[in-house]
Amino acid sequence: MRRLLLVAPLLLITVGCGVMPSSEDEATDAAREVARKAGERLYGQRERTAEEVGRSASGIDGVEVLRITGTSTHDGDGVDVVVRTSGSAYEGWLAPEEVVLRRCFEVRVSPDSEWSEDPRDVDCPDGPPLTFAPPPEPPRLPYEELRAKLPRVPEGGRVDEAEVRRTLTALDLPPAIRTEVKTDGGRVGVLLSVKGNGFDAQDCLLARVGPGATEVWVPPRIQRMPGEGGCTVGNALDPKPSPH
Secondary structure: OHHHHHHHHHHHHHHHHHHOOOHHHHHHHHHHHHHHHHHHHHOOOOOOEHHHHHHHHHOOOOOEEEEEEOOEOOOOOOEEEEEEEEEEEEEOOOOOEEEEEEEEEEEEEOOOOOOOOOOEEEOOOOOOOOOOOOOOOOOOOOHHHHHHHOOOEOOOOOOOHHHHHHHHHHOOOOOOEEEEEEEEOOEEEEEEEEOOOOOOOOOEEEEEEEEOEEEEEOOOHHHHOOOOOOOOHHHHHOOOOOOO
Protein backbone atom coordinates (compact mmCIF):
# COMPACT_ATOMS: atom_id res chain seq x y z
CA MET A 1 0.00 0.00 0.00
CA ARG A 2 2.85 2.37 0.94
CA ARG A 3 4.48 1.65 -2.40
CA LEU A 4 1.29 2.60 -4.22
CA LEU A 5 1.07 5.85 -2.29
CA LEU A 6 4.61 6.77 -3.37
CA VAL A 7 3.92 5.94 -7.01
CA ALA A 8 0.69 7.97 -7.21
CA PRO A 9 2.34 11.44 -6.88
CA LEU A 10 4.93 10.45 -9.49
CA LEU A 11 2.16 9.51 -11.88
CA LEU A 12 0.44 12.84 -11.26
CA ILE A 13 3.67 14.73 -11.94
CA THR A 14 4.27 12.74 -15.12
CA VAL A 15 0.71 13.31 -16.37
CA GLY A 16 0.89 17.01 -15.46
CA CYS A 17 4.14 17.49 -17.33
CA GLY A 18 2.63 15.79 -20.34
CA VAL A 19 -0.08 18.45 -20.73
CA MET A 20 2.07 21.47 -19.92
CA PRO A 21 3.37 23.39 -22.93
CA SER A 22 7.09 23.13 -23.55
CA SER A 23 9.34 26.15 -23.16
CA GLU A 24 9.80 26.13 -26.95
CA ASP A 25 6.04 26.31 -27.48
CA GLU A 26 5.77 29.18 -25.01
CA ALA A 27 8.60 31.07 -26.69
CA THR A 28 6.97 30.55 -30.10
CA ASP A 29 3.65 31.83 -28.74
CA ALA A 30 5.42 34.90 -27.38
CA ALA A 31 7.00 35.55 -30.80
CA ARG A 32 3.59 35.11 -32.45
CA GLU A 33 2.09 37.64 -30.05
CA VAL A 34 4.66 40.24 -31.16
CA ALA A 35 3.66 39.58 -34.79
CA ARG A 36 -0.03 39.80 -33.90
CA LYS A 37 0.51 43.18 -32.20
CA ALA A 38 2.37 44.33 -35.31
CA GLY A 39 -0.67 43.35 -37.38
CA GLU A 40 -2.82 45.52 -35.11
CA ARG A 41 -0.50 48.47 -35.69
CA LEU A 42 -0.68 47.97 -39.45
CA TYR A 43 -4.46 47.46 -39.50
CA GLY A 44 -6.54 50.18 -41.15
CA GLN A 45 -8.79 51.06 -44.07
CA ARG A 46 -6.56 53.80 -45.50
CA GLU A 47 -4.95 52.82 -48.80
CA ARG A 48 -1.16 52.40 -48.57
CA THR A 49 1.52 51.17 -50.92
CA ALA A 50 3.55 48.06 -50.14
CA GLU A 51 6.52 50.31 -49.38
CA GLU A 52 4.50 52.35 -46.89
CA VAL A 53 3.32 49.19 -45.15
CA GLY A 54 6.85 47.76 -45.06
CA ARG A 55 8.30 51.01 -43.73
CA SER A 56 5.68 51.12 -40.98
CA ALA A 57 6.28 47.48 -40.03
CA SER A 58 10.06 47.92 -39.91
CA GLY A 59 9.60 50.75 -37.41
CA ILE A 60 7.83 48.53 -34.87
CA ASP A 61 10.00 47.40 -31.96
CA GLY A 62 11.01 43.75 -32.15
CA VAL A 63 9.98 43.32 -35.79
CA GLU A 64 12.17 42.60 -38.82
CA VAL A 65 10.62 42.71 -42.30
CA LEU A 66 11.95 39.92 -44.51
CA ARG A 67 9.58 39.91 -47.48
CA ILE A 68 6.70 41.91 -48.96
CA THR A 69 4.30 40.81 -51.67
CA GLY A 70 1.61 42.89 -53.33
CA THR A 71 1.55 46.44 -54.58
CA SER A 72 -0.99 48.20 -52.37
CA THR A 73 -3.43 47.40 -49.60
CA HIS A 74 -6.39 47.93 -51.95
CA ASP A 75 -5.10 45.91 -54.93
CA GLY A 76 -6.04 42.24 -55.17
CA ASP A 77 -5.52 40.47 -51.84
CA GLY A 78 -3.66 43.40 -50.35
CA VAL A 79 -0.10 43.37 -49.00
CA ASP A 80 1.46 40.35 -47.29
CA VAL A 81 4.37 41.06 -44.96
CA VAL A 82 6.66 38.33 -43.64
CA VAL A 83 8.09 39.46 -40.31
CA ARG A 84 10.61 37.87 -37.99
CA THR A 85 10.09 38.25 -34.26
CA SER A 86 11.50 36.66 -31.15
CA GLY A 87 9.98 35.21 -28.00
CA SER A 88 11.33 33.79 -24.78
CA ALA A 89 10.35 31.37 -22.03
CA TYR A 90 12.06 29.61 -19.13
CA GLU A 91 12.72 25.92 -18.66
CA GLY A 92 13.82 24.00 -15.62
CA TRP A 93 12.64 24.06 -12.01
CA LEU A 94 15.58 24.59 -9.70
CA ALA A 95 17.75 26.71 -12.00
CA PRO A 96 15.50 27.92 -14.84
CA GLU A 97 17.22 28.95 -18.05
CA GLU A 98 15.82 31.37 -20.61
CA VAL A 99 14.97 29.96 -24.04
CA VAL A 100 14.89 32.56 -26.84
CA LEU A 101 13.53 31.68 -30.28
CA ARG A 102 13.18 33.65 -33.51
CA ARG A 103 10.20 32.80 -35.70
CA CYS A 104 8.65 34.14 -38.89
CA PHE A 105 5.00 34.97 -39.53
CA GLU A 106 2.98 36.39 -42.39
CA VAL A 107 0.73 39.37 -41.72
CA ARG A 108 -1.83 40.41 -44.32
CA VAL A 109 -2.82 44.07 -44.63
CA SER A 110 -5.95 44.83 -46.65
CA PRO A 111 -9.46 46.24 -46.15
CA ASP A 112 -10.63 42.64 -45.63
CA SER A 113 -8.17 41.94 -42.82
CA GLU A 114 -9.65 41.35 -39.37
CA TRP A 115 -8.56 43.23 -36.29
CA SER A 116 -6.11 41.27 -34.14
CA GLU A 117 -6.17 38.17 -36.35
CA ASP A 118 -3.47 35.58 -35.72
CA PRO A 119 -0.55 35.74 -38.17
CA ARG A 120 0.31 32.65 -40.20
CA ASP A 121 3.44 30.65 -39.33
CA VAL A 122 5.88 30.57 -42.27
CA ASP A 123 9.47 29.57 -42.92
CA CYS A 124 11.93 32.43 -42.64
CA PRO A 125 13.16 33.60 -46.07
CA ASP A 126 16.88 33.72 -46.66
CA GLY A 127 18.66 37.03 -46.59
CA PRO A 128 18.91 40.06 -44.30
CA PRO A 129 15.92 42.20 -43.24
CA LEU A 130 14.61 44.66 -45.79
CA THR A 131 15.46 48.33 -45.40
CA PHE A 132 13.34 51.28 -46.47
CA ALA A 133 14.23 54.82 -47.38
CA PRO A 134 12.76 57.42 -45.03
CA PRO A 135 9.53 58.98 -46.28
CA PRO A 136 9.86 62.33 -48.04
CA GLU A 137 9.62 65.31 -45.74
CA PRO A 138 6.14 66.87 -45.87
CA PRO A 139 6.02 70.42 -47.20
CA ARG A 140 6.02 73.24 -44.69
CA LEU A 141 2.61 74.73 -44.00
CA PRO A 142 2.76 78.50 -44.70
CA TYR A 143 1.61 79.87 -41.34
CA GLU A 144 3.21 83.33 -41.59
CA GLU A 145 2.34 83.80 -45.26
CA LEU A 146 -1.29 82.83 -44.73
CA ARG A 147 -1.58 85.07 -41.69
CA ALA A 148 -0.11 88.03 -43.60
CA LYS A 149 -2.13 87.69 -46.79
CA LEU A 150 -5.64 86.65 -45.77
CA PRO A 151 -8.09 89.54 -46.10
CA ARG A 152 -9.06 91.67 -43.10
CA VAL A 153 -12.74 92.56 -43.05
CA PRO A 154 -13.96 95.45 -40.88
CA GLU A 155 -16.75 95.04 -38.33
CA GLY A 156 -20.08 95.02 -40.14
CA GLY A 157 -18.40 94.14 -43.44
CA ARG A 158 -18.97 91.12 -45.68
CA VAL A 159 -16.47 88.33 -46.16
CA ASP A 160 -15.89 87.34 -49.78
CA GLU A 161 -15.12 83.61 -50.15
CA ALA A 162 -13.80 84.19 -53.68
CA GLU A 163 -11.19 86.62 -52.32
CA VAL A 164 -10.06 84.04 -49.76
CA ARG A 165 -9.69 81.45 -52.51
CA ARG A 166 -7.69 83.88 -54.64
CA THR A 167 -5.36 84.40 -51.68
CA LEU A 168 -4.76 80.65 -51.40
CA THR A 169 -4.11 80.40 -55.15
CA ALA A 170 -1.58 83.22 -54.95
CA LEU A 171 0.37 81.31 -52.28
CA ASP A 172 1.23 78.74 -54.99
CA LEU A 173 1.07 75.84 -52.53
CA PRO A 174 2.76 72.49 -53.30
CA PRO A 175 0.36 69.78 -54.57
CA ALA A 176 0.92 67.79 -51.35
CA ILE A 177 -0.89 70.50 -49.37
CA ARG A 178 -4.64 69.98 -49.49
CA THR A 179 -6.88 73.04 -49.16
CA GLU A 180 -10.52 73.29 -48.20
CA VAL A 181 -12.65 76.42 -47.92
CA LYS A 182 -16.16 76.74 -46.53
CA THR A 183 -18.51 79.64 -45.75
CA ASP A 184 -20.91 79.52 -42.81
CA GLY A 185 -22.71 82.26 -40.91
CA GLY A 186 -20.93 85.09 -42.69
CA ARG A 187 -17.48 83.65 -41.93
CA VAL A 188 -15.06 81.71 -44.14
CA GLY A 189 -13.12 78.76 -42.77
CA VAL A 190 -9.87 77.50 -44.28
CA LEU A 191 -8.04 74.20 -43.85
CA LEU A 192 -4.52 73.48 -45.09
CA SER A 193 -3.32 69.94 -44.42
CA VAL A 194 -0.86 67.29 -45.52
CA LYS A 195 -1.51 63.55 -45.59
CA GLY A 196 -0.74 61.82 -42.31
CA ASN A 197 0.44 58.26 -41.67
CA GLY A 198 -2.71 57.21 -39.85
CA PHE A 199 -0.94 56.85 -36.48
CA ASP A 200 0.72 60.13 -35.52
CA ALA A 201 -0.67 63.64 -35.26
CA GLN A 202 -1.48 65.14 -38.65
CA ASP A 203 0.02 68.45 -39.79
CA CYS A 204 -2.64 71.04 -40.51
CA LEU A 205 -3.30 74.75 -40.36
CA LEU A 206 -6.68 76.38 -39.72
CA ALA A 207 -7.88 79.90 -40.46
CA ARG A 208 -11.11 81.80 -40.06
CA VAL A 209 -11.96 85.10 -41.74
CA GLY A 210 -14.88 87.01 -40.27
CA PRO A 211 -16.01 90.61 -39.85
CA GLY A 212 -13.59 92.21 -37.41
CA ALA A 213 -11.25 89.22 -37.01
CA THR A 214 -8.92 87.09 -39.14
CA GLU A 215 -7.28 84.22 -37.25
CA VAL A 216 -4.74 81.54 -38.17
CA TRP A 217 -3.73 78.71 -35.82
CA VAL A 218 -2.52 75.14 -35.44
CA PRO A 219 -4.89 72.89 -33.44
CA PRO A 220 -3.50 71.19 -30.31
CA ARG A 221 -1.69 67.91 -30.96
CA ILE A 222 -4.38 65.79 -29.30
CA GLN A 223 -6.99 67.22 -31.69
CA ARG A 224 -4.75 66.39 -34.66
CA MET A 225 -4.57 62.69 -33.79
CA PRO A 226 -6.47 60.31 -36.15
CA GLY A 227 -10.19 60.32 -35.48
CA GLU A 228 -10.18 63.46 -33.31
CA GLY A 229 -11.51 65.78 -36.03
CA GLY A 230 -9.12 68.65 -35.39
CA CYS A 231 -7.90 68.90 -38.98
CA THR A 232 -11.25 69.75 -40.57
CA VAL A 233 -12.66 72.93 -42.03
CA GLY A 234 -15.52 72.55 -39.55
CA ASN A 235 -13.02 72.96 -36.73
CA ALA A 236 -11.88 76.18 -38.39
CA LEU A 237 -15.40 77.59 -38.35
CA ASP A 238 -16.33 76.29 -34.88
CA PRO A 239 -13.15 75.40 -32.99
CA LYS A 240 -13.19 72.58 -30.48
CA PRO A 241 -12.35 73.66 -26.92
CA SER A 242 -8.68 73.33 -26.05
CA PRO A 243 -7.82 70.27 -23.93
CA HIS A 244 -6.89 71.01 -20.32
